[in-house]
Amino acid sequence: MATVTRKESIPVGELDLFFTFTCLPRLPQLNSHAMAGIILKGMVGLVTGGASGLGKATVQRLVRNGCKVVMFDLPSSEGQKVASEVGGGCVFHPGDVTSPEDVTSAIDAAKNLGNLRVTVNCAGIGIAVKTYNNHKDRIHPLDEFQRVIDVNVCGTFNVIRFAAREMAKNEPGPSDERGVIINTASIAAYEGQIGQAAYGASKGAIVSMTLPIARDLASCGIRVMTIAPGLFETPLLGSLPEKVRTYLGKQAPFPTRLGDPAEYAHLVQTIVENQMLNGSVIRLDAAIRMQP
Ligand SMILES: NC(=O)c1ccc[n+]([C@@H]2O[C@H](COP(=O)([O-])OP(=O)(O)OC[C@H]3O[C@@H](n4cnc5c(N)ncnc54)[C@H](O)[C@@H]3O)[C@@H](O)[C@H]2O)c1
Numbered sequence: 562m563a564t565v566t567r568k569e570s571i572p573v574g575e576l577d578l579f580f581t582f583t584c585l586p587r588l589p590q591l592n593s594h595a596m597a598g599i600i601l602k603g604m605v606g607l608v609t610g611g612a613s614g615l616g617k618a619t620v621q622r623l624v625r626n627g628c629k630v631v632m633f634d635l636p637s638s639e640g641q642k643v644a645s646e647v648g649g650g651c652v653f654h655p656g657d658v659t660s661p662e663d664v665t666s667a668i669d670a671a672k673n674l675g676n677l678r679v680t681v682n683c684a685g686i687g688i689a690v691k692t693y694n695n696h697k698d699r700i701h702p703l704d705e706f707q708r709v710i711d712v713n714v715c716g717t718f719n720v721i722r723f724a725a726r727e728m729a730k731n732e733p734g735p736s737d738e739r740g741v742i743i744n745t746a747s748i749a750a751y752e753g754q755i756g757q758a759a760y761g762a763s764k765g766a767i768v769s770m771t772l773p774i775a776r777d778l779a780s781c782g783i784r785v786m787t788i789a790p791g792l793f794e795t796p797l798l799g800s801l802p803e804k805v806r807t808y809l810g811k812q813a814p815f816p817t818r819l820g821d822p823a824e825y826a827h828l829v830q831t832i833v834e835n836q837m838l839n840g841s842v843i844r845l846d847a848a849i850r851m852q853p
Pocket of ligand 1: 612616638686748790798
């Protein structure tokens with residue numbers, strides 16, 4: 562890449578300051594307005610936890626924008642039904658994110674649709690158990706802690722490693738990119754509440770692994786980002802009484818409501834379209850900071 566260097570004197574007050582400008586040649590630019598929605602057209606995506614909540618909204622948005630998507634979720638999920646609702650471009654692949662065999666077969670299913678370019682990790686579970694409950698003299702069962710770490714951390718990483726291997730084979734797209742991986746943490750990574758030791762630890766791990774994985778995969782032209790949602794109106798919260806949901810929504814300074822899963826999906830699209838987003842975590846939370 563040829564660079565041009567020039568020196569200029571610029572008057573600042575009574576001083577003449579010398580600046581050295583190094584002009585880099587123009588990089589291939591993606592005009593964000595012109596490209597909105599267009600980038601996704603024809604791409605192949607894999608969305609884990611795609612049968613419900615944030616994952617389902619992501620599948621819907623990707624398909625609406627012309628992506629072909631493998632919706633990966635547990636066999637017990639509503640995946641098949643949701644895939645037929647979403648229609649053309651969406652294939653349900655049942656499996657467990659913690660299983661290497663299930664994940665490789667989901668990647669194979671994506672390969673049948675074309676080149677895998679987008680992977681979104683939404684599969685996750687949560688529990689509410691205190692480290693030690695002195696009223697009941699009950700300690701946190703270790704297997705319950707391990708299960709949350711297994712699904713949320715190991716499951717996410719399991720998907721990332723196989724997706725990265727597949728994406729690395731892609732022909733580079735504009736600006737040498739081969740793929741984008743988006744994970745889902747939670748604001749519990751920062752403000753875990755009572756009973757969220759396991760959940761908070763798992764989401765904190767997802768936050769912490771974002772940068773090292775982005776660094777690992779940079780040489781392959783693969784970007785890695787994480788979204789840390791606040792409170793979103795998914796089946797998880799939808800099952801709570803209206804009064805409780807309204808109360809929870811009011812905890813957010815502005816807008817004082819629960820998030821719409823479509824707003825999460827919108828951010829997924831933005832991340833795919835904006836190449837400068839890499840190696841970091843975006844809170845999507847209406848400025849909420851959870852109390853103990
Ligand atoms: N809804 C919120 O307010 C909120 C807030 C912060 C973070 N999150 C995170 O966002 C993600 C999605 O949450 P949601 O609210 O959409 O939940 P959800 O329960 O509606 O969806 C999660 C999906 O993951 C699937 N899943 C669970 N374990 C799996 C496994 N082992 N293999 C494959 N699929 C599995 C489930 O079947 C389900 O369809 C989760 O990681 C959750 O922790 C949600």
